[in-house]
Amino acid sequence: xxxxxxxxxxxxxxxxxxxxxxLDLAIPDxxxxxxxxxxxxxxxxxxxxxxxxxxxxxxxxxxxxxDVTGVQPGARDIAMVFQDYALFPHMDVTxxxxxxxxxxxxxxxxxxxKALEVGTRLGLDQxxxxxxxxxxxxxxxxxxxxxxxxxxAKAFLFDExxxxxxxxxxxxxxxxxxxxxxxxxxxxxxVTHDQAEALAMADxxxxxxxxxxxxxxxxxxxxxxxxxxxxxxxxxSTPMNLLDGTVRGDTLEVAGCKVPVPVSAEGLLVDGxxxxxxxxxxxxxxSAEPAEGSLGGKVAIVENxxxxxxxxxxxxxxxxxxxxxxxxxxxxxxxxxxxxxxxxALVYRDGELVSA
Amino acid sequence: xxRFVLGRIGFYTLIAVLLAFFTIPLLWLAAAPFxxxxxxxxxxxxxxxxxxxxxxxxxxxxPSLLNSLVLAVGTALLVVLFAAxxxxxxxxxxxxxxxxxxYALLLLSSIITGTAAMVxxxxxxxxxxxxxxxxxxILILSGGLLPxxxxxxxxxxxxTPKSYEESARVFGxxxxxxxxxxxxxxxxxxxxxxxxxxxxNVWGNFLMPYLLLSDVEKQPAAVIMYTLYTEGGQANxxxxxxxGLLYSVPVVLMYLFVxxxxxxxFHGGIKR
Ligand SMILES: Nc1ncnc2c1ncn2[C@@H]1O[C@H](COP(=O)(O)OP(=O)(O)OP(=O)(O)O)[C@@H](O)[C@H]1O
Ligand SMILES: [Mg+2]
Numbered sequence: 001x002x003x004x005x006x007x008x009x010x011x012x013x014x015x016x017x018x019x020x021x022x023l024d025l026a027i028p029d030x031x032x033x034x035x036x037x038x039x040x041x042x043x044x045x046x047x048x049x050x051x052x053x054x055x056x057x058x059x060x061x062x063x064x065x066x067d068v069t070g071v072q073p074g075a076r077d078i079a080m081v082f083q084d085y086a087l088f089p090h091m092d093v094t095x096x097x098x099x100x101x102x103x104x105x106x107x108x109x110x111x112x113x114k115a116l117e118v119g120t121r122l123g124l125d126q127x128x129x130x131x132x133x134x135x136x137x138x139x140x141x142x143x144x145x146x147x148x149x150x151x152x153a154k155a156f157l158f159d160e161x162x163x164x165x166x167x168x169x170x171x172x173x174x175x176x177x178x179x180x181x182x183x184x185x186x187x188x189x190x191v192t193h194d195q196a197e198a199l200a201m202a203d204x205x206x207x208x209x210x211x212x213x214x215x216x217x218x219x220x221x222x223x224x225x226x227x228x229x230x231x232x233x234x235x236x237s238t239p240m241n242l243l244d245g246t247v248r249g250d251t252l253e254v255a256g257c258k259v260p261v262p263v264s265a266e267g268l269l270v271d272g273x274x275x276x277x278x279x280x281x282x283x284x285x286x287s288a289e290p291a292e293g294s295l296g297g298k299v300a301i302v303e304n305x306x307x308x309x310x311x312x313x314x315x316x317x318x319x320x321x322x323x324x325x326x327x328x329x330x331x332x333x334x335x336x337x338x339x340x341x342x343x344x345a346l347v348y349r350d351g352e353l354v355s356a
Numbered sequence: 357x358x359r360f361v362l363g364r365i366g367f368y369t370l371i372a373v374l375l376a377f378f379t380i381p382l383l384w385l386a387a388a389p390f391x392x393x394x395x396x397x398x399x400x401x402x403x404x405x406x407x408x409x410x411x412x413x414x415x416x417x418x419p420s421l422l423n424s425l426v427l428a429v430g431t432a433l434l435v436v437l438f439a440a441x442x443x444x445x446x447x448x449x450x451x452x453x454x455x456x457x458x459y460a461l462l463l464l465s466s467i468i469t470g471t472a473a474m475v476x477x478x479x480x481x482x483x484x485x486x487x488x489x490x491x492x493x494i495l496i497l498s499g500g501l502l503p504x505x506x507x508x509x510x511x512x513x514x515x516t517p518k519s520y521e522e523s524a525r526v527f528g529x530x531x532x533x534x535x536x537x538x539x540x541x542x543x544x545x546x547x548x549x550x551x552x553x554x555x556x557n558v559w560g561n562f563l564m565p566y567l568l569l570s571d572v573e574k575q576p577a578a579v580i581m582y583t584l585y586t587e588g589g590q591a592n593x594x595x596x597x598x599x600g601l602l603y604s605v606p607v608v609l610m611y612l613f614v615x616x617x618x619x620x621x622f623h624g625g626i627k628r
Binding site: 014051052053072073074075078079080082084086088089090099100102103104151 | 450517519520522523524525526527528529530533537538541542
């Protein structure tokens, strides 16, 4: 087991694409760390640079106490699961799981026993003689996990290991993976572009944009207090309402309505300055009657989320969304009011969170 | 309507003539060895085995088939080994001007074993003491086949995903281990194609062995075939037809075996 530390890591691809821009990151021993970001932000590049499959243009990669920046991937004591799993098609499940041991010159009988042991733990014992082509996506994923488990590596790197699974299986695999990581206690870096996956699984997570890390924190911190408007818009199954506003004394003027200054920004705002007011739809209370500090408008869209509804109000010329419990959803076109929770609303100045 | 029928009749007549053109020599090859005193015409054989006895008594006929086998297998092994390593490297390493290099090699290869280079090749072989040596011939034949083999195999390797190799690399496999454990099994049909192609090429090559091997005992079947004349200077059809049959059987068997084992097709591209 080992901690991972990145210092000023930079990766410029031939051709001039700067995929990682002087990135600093410290992942403590045993942590389940998620890397989240939109497509093309450099997540895979970061993971591959940690693994040593890409050479860093600048900066350092430290695993445990060892600077491995110039070290070959095989000598870094890490194991990686690729997005397509990269199971060897010409080997059966046993040989696939045992492959890392074969490289370490473990005897045939020993490594087959070990493969069966790990395979059994992941429920693969009936499938040990099959080729990858004869397995379902979920089974292939478990073989890939078994193969990295057999390595006894100090850290696991996963590149979107769940994205090839269908939605249902993905939920199961998510729980399974999290439980497994808990039991093994191996430092794990997990790349995903699915924010729900990151929130659900990670101990801590980083949100990336264009080669930069925009926020690092626990899922709760990142969800409740996005450090900037990029993260705010990216995180959450329903995107946060981000509304332009102006400070007017101890209230904010947002979309033509007056709302109180949120708790987090109290005493930090200057009268008359322009800000962005942010509140998640989940933290808006919907009512049919106006309330103190509410945003009022016409109900434009009602979307069914299952146990709740997402109501979109037209407030002036901006849209404000609120989540309404099932049974309370309004008719289209009626007047509605959304009251932000003062302890959950946020204020952004120049795109950055205003907070003490 | 009549025009259509006439057209059809014409078409099928043409096909029949073409077919006969290619079938008759094959029929002759199948029938003549079993016929007493074969001539150029295709006759129903009388199923004599005398011709085979005659060829067995020929001092160089059977050994020459063995020589052909040595040359073909030796060359195929060298070509497959070096082409696999070179194609892998060329497919995976980014080199400026790599494609230009490949095309240049391909062009040059037709020169190496071609007529233009015969004299220099002969001189080179003399200088290196490789004249009259099967090893020398194998090296020269391999050199001639390698560029095209590398070219074909590189295409094959390009189409196999890199993540298999990267995965093995992260587990600590060395480049040679990666080639042995991962790349070779993945491109095995390609390797089989190259091997078959090399064997067929060497088997049918007359010019190079004729030029470089003067010792009759080392000459392959393609060259010995050329010596099967009667005292009168006429083609000895008894020996020629029988030897021709023996000469073609191994290649046909190899095609059947490999295509059954790997199930790849020889027509068109080489990709699976
Ligand atoms: N081999 C390469 N050569 C040049 N540019 C590359 C290479 N690989 C990636 N890039 C570029 O680097 C940037 C980051 O790519 P990367 O694959 O790390 O993104 P990602 O976050 O993993 O995206 P996704 O979610 O789509 O997988 C992109 O702009 C991409 O075009
Ligand atoms: Mg990626």
